[in-house]
Amino acid sequence: MKADPALAIPAVTFDAHGELKITASASSSPRDFDFLVGRWRMYHRRLNKRLENCQDWTEFESTDENFRILGDVGDTDTYYTTEMPGPDGTRGSGKPFEGVTVRLFDTKTKLWSLYWVASNVSALDPPVVGSFENNVGHFFCKDTFKGRDVIVVFRWDVRDKDNPVWSQAFSADKGKTWEWNWYNVSERIK
Template sequence: MTINDFDFLVGSWTVVNRRLTKPLTGGDEWDEFPATCTARTFFDGAGSFDEIHFPTKGFSGSALRSFDHEAGEWFIYWVNSRTGHLQPPVSGVFTDGVGSMYGDDQHDGDPVRVRYQWSEITSNTARWEQAFSVDGERTWETNWIMEFTRVDN
């Protein structure tokens, strides 16, 4: 883990999204839709910001990432243009090229444990997943997958 863990994300991306239509219901129907994303770092790599546009969904979102030097971990905050509410943060570290961040949130008014995971990172691709747990992290249901492909080299 370093303050530069998110340097790979700097630049412009096309994104293929797959989102579970009814999370935590046992359903297996996925909605696929496109996005574009632009990311940059600040604080010499200890901060990261991206803006993502979902043109077929009519909204945008932003992630703000900050590295807590004392804790040695990343904190990620998400906000979207539909609500304007800053979501509770997830926090965690990169280990062996995979970033795993955890936090507490709600889904349809019920408490959930949420996990963000960055993996399959190359110079031109990356994968992000969101998963929920309602049983104390014994099991996880992945409900949103983003496949990133770099636009600029």
């Protein structure tokens, strides 16, 4: 599982106050996440150490159930795995892991905001914000990782709607370079 190198991450720009400038694509729509409605088996590949030139990955599986909320402006999912590997790939915690994503479409800006909360943290992460163009969505936020300022990008590649690919990358240099640290390919459960 690798990010498609033909899919460049859009350039990151900042306003005068250092905040990310994110503009919706012309085709951005409140129906962009309709492809996800239903149940999925997800195959993950996660980098064991982020921003440390690590080459070791851990693979695991999860399930996900997704549905629309709030009419035409929302989408949510519940993510579950029987055991989330530790950040360094270790196994053996024996604890199930759940997460919830809430995706909200702003009808004025035409941008999506994606909020994630995990059972082991119990707090919403800062939302990643963006839109889709040509069946590929890029969603960005500023965050910190182990005390370092980073920009986070989530990419949804839905050119194959039966096997969408989600991936995540971090940039510690304001978007000049990116380290991909998590991929998952989803397969619809029929």
